[in-house]
Ligand code: AMP
């Protein structure tokens with residue numbers, strides 16, 4: 001089977017063919033930088049990363065663009081609340097976003113365009129929409145897309161034009177001067193709520209709507225027609241529906257040819273929310289001592305089109321699976337000198353066929369992992385029967401590297417191995433905990449204990465001080 005992807009637009013799995021042979025052009029909706037990215041966001045980014053990795057494993061060159069939304073209602077609100085400039089706020093979260101990408105081993109995209117440096121492109125697209133009669137200006141100077149002018153509106157989300165009513169995600173006051181409640185803003189004229197965030201442009205003084213940002217940036221870097229557009233399911237409506245409308249109407253191109261969306265991540269069975277106390281950023285978890293590699297494992301192992309229930313138990317289970325992977329990789333070092341074994345080649349080839357079939361079937365990572373563990377089991381059995389040797393290792397490594405390129409979790413993440421095996425780091429943590437306790441900072445002391453426990457290090461306090469040992 002060639003690579004098949006579930007296309008939200010066609011609502012079925014379809015054989016994937018890029019527009020240009022051998023070259024895939026892909027756009028991923030990226031972060032809105034008004035806060036640290038949470039693990040739900042990272043599910044969407046790891047899905048995009050896995051897709052890119054698998055396309056590369058399949059021999060394609062991939063141009064991958066991920067935008068950064070650094071101006072919108074949320075970023076402006078945050079800046080006003082904190083009485084800071086917009087870029088003072090967004091810079092913090094842009095920097096942390098890139099740190100987090102590194103932490104969780106997401107490969108860098110080709111480019112990360114920011115909305116604030118692409119205002120000219122947005123203005124041009126809005127001008128084209130006005131000229132072509134798909135947009136109108138209201139009394140206050142804002143510009144809206146006329147939804148009724150685009151017959152295919154609703155095709156992506158499966159919504160019927162006549163059923164669309166006020167209310168979905170947008171507050172009533174935004175509808176003040178529109179011709180039709182369904183119309184959406186392309187350009188928002190300046191109001192006091194925007195503080196000093198505005199651009200003086202041929203469209204007037206104001207700022208772009210959120211949807212036009214992604215249309216303008218994707219088409220600037222990938223052309224009027226490109227291959228894949230991704231996001232989370234919450235992006236389907238209205239964000240991606242609106243992107244399609246304004247991009248197809250504003251240009252002669254068809255915009256994205258495939259649409260891929262990952263389902264929601266829940267924590268302990270519930271939607272993540274700060275009030276429920278089940279809201280986690282990546283750094284919340286790594287600071288508690290959970291391994292980024294285990295977090296990545298959990299985020300990628302459930303099929304992207306199923307809801308993912310993130311639990312602390314799932315992180316433990318991931319740690320166990322990773323230990324099996326690491327034990328296997330260590331075991332090659334003990335293979336004896338000898339000849340190349342045909343049986344080893346057979347197991348690897350069969351494992352790779354199954355791995356490839358699973359990934360080609362709409363990125364079925366859990367099935368690919370099952371194929372990987374079967375291969376490990378079979379190779380271990382051969383090793384027990386003295387049917388493996390050092391001569392086999394280069395072939396094992398060839399497949400291993402391919403599978404690791406696809407999933408990004410087969411090799412230890414460097415920063416973690418460094419701390420894991422370094423006794424002085426453990427001593428340093430024990431001393432930090434002792435200081436915290438001396439200052440009656442029990443929360444910090446507990447945090448350090450948890451951090452160590454997550455690395456299988458157990459502390460024992462006694463009158464003589466604190467000792468530690470590895471467990472599990
Ligand atoms: P935002 O920063 O809110 O614009 O979201 C960035 C990306 O994360 C988008 O593609 C969203 O669809 C995705 N996303 C947000 N919350 C979740 C979640 N709980 N599960 C999966 N994806 C999410």
Ligand code: ZN
Pocket residue numbers: 028029030214239
């Ligand atoms: Zn977007």
